[in-house]
Amino acid sequence: MASNISTDLIRGHTDTIILNVLQQGDSYGYQIYKTIIALSGNQYELKEATLYTAFRRLEKEGYIASYWGDETQGGRRKYYRITDTGMQRYKQNKQDWHFAKNVLNRLIEGGIQNEENEPGS
Amino acid sequence: MKRMNQDLNQKIRSYVDNLFAGIGDSQQLYELKEELSINLKEKVIDYKKAGMNEEEAFKEAVSSMGDLSGLVEDMRQIGQDQTRKEVYSSMTARVSTVGLITGILIGLFGLLTMAMLYFMKLPLEAVTGPAIFIVLGGALIAYSLLTRETNKKYAMTKVRAMLYGLSVGLILFSLFTAFTSGFATGEIFIGISSFMVFFLAGFGLLLGLLFTGTDRKKGR
Numbered sequence: 538m539a540s541n542i543s544t545d546l547i548r549g550h551t552d553t554i555i556l557n558v559l560q561q562g563d564s565y566g567y568q569i570y571k572t573i574i575a576l577s578g579n580q581y582e583l584k585e586a587t588l589y590t591a592f593r594r595l596e597k598e599g600y601i602a603s604y605w606g607d608e609t610q611g612g613r614r615k616y617y618r619i620t621d622t623g624m625q626r627y628k629q630n631k632q633d634w635h636f637a638k639n640v641l642n643r644l645i646e647g648g649i650q651n652e653e654n655e656p657g658s
Numbered sequence: 659m660k661r662m663n664q665d666l667n668q669k670i671r672s673y674v675d676n677l678f679a680g681i682g683d684s685q686q687l688y689e690l691k692e693e694l695s696i697n698l699k700e701k702v703i704d705y706k707k708a709g710m711n712e713e714e715a716f717k718e719a720v721s722s723m724g725d726l727s728g729l730v731e732d733m734r735q736i737g738q739d740q741t742r743k744e745v746y747s748s749m750t751a752r753v754s755t756v757g758l759i760t761g762i763l764i765g766l767f768g769l770l771t772m773a774m775l776y777f778m779k780l781p782l783e784a785v786t787g788p789a790i791f792i793v794l795g796g797a798l799i800a801y802s803l804l805t806r807e808t809n810k811k812y813a814m815t816k817v818r819a820m821l822y823g824l825s826v827g828l829i830l831f832s833l834f835t836a837f838t839s840g841f842a843t844g845e846i847f848i849g850i851s852s853f854m855v856f857f858l859a860g861f862g863l864l865l866g867l868l869f870t871g872t873d874r875k876k877g878r
Contacts, residue, residue, distance in 0.1 A: 605817055612696040612699065
């Protein structure tokens, strides 16, 4: 898996990542954990500790809602689903991400072409 | 296999209990523990499928969870707030109270109507008609009682309480059909046969629920 610095970069998007999983269908803790690993192509693991903290925050903010499954074998799962406001939030975050991605790419990899500002000219 | 699962459940339970040891009880803590336990268990099972033995699988599952201290602190906060708050003031308790009162009233309505019809000297199959209200009332009472958080026990999850309500309803309904069809035809065997269908369904459901329940007692 990637270095700590790059996981920090990703961690800032935990909420959006979870919302993306849930906008594709209801799911529960361990399944969401596995889905995120699979989505990253086995390159990133979002720790369960971070995940549960995010669930609580997202639920408090009204972006997701939870309900108990009706499994009878060995304990019930707590499922999460995305709410309408959560869906709006997800779309907004996605737009923001596209914007930031473009700008950051220019800022980090772009070469300076304007020659007027060159020193000594 | 069954026995091994019991051991694993026990191990996970005590790990999770330990994690939140000394923290004030709250409905949220109870639910978080349930959530953590089931997810941890599925993870251990997956690791075992990947070839680890149970001990390794458990250790790996626990250590790969990450730093849970934020969550623990969160729960401590809620536990402290909770002790200041009266248990019965929560919204679900009020809903459950309304359900309980409605259930009892519906049941009484059925009972009194039956008494009225009986003393009006109507035929018995007509007298048993209003018993359907007792069936409804009984199911509602069962549901409301179970979703209620008391001083000693946490509230049951809604789906489960609904299933309990359904099973009580089915059992009462089986009695209802038994007496109604029995009196209407005057044949006891018809009463028994119609009783059997709903009773077995309801009783089966009830047994299933009883055998799969988790302990809701507080202060474990």
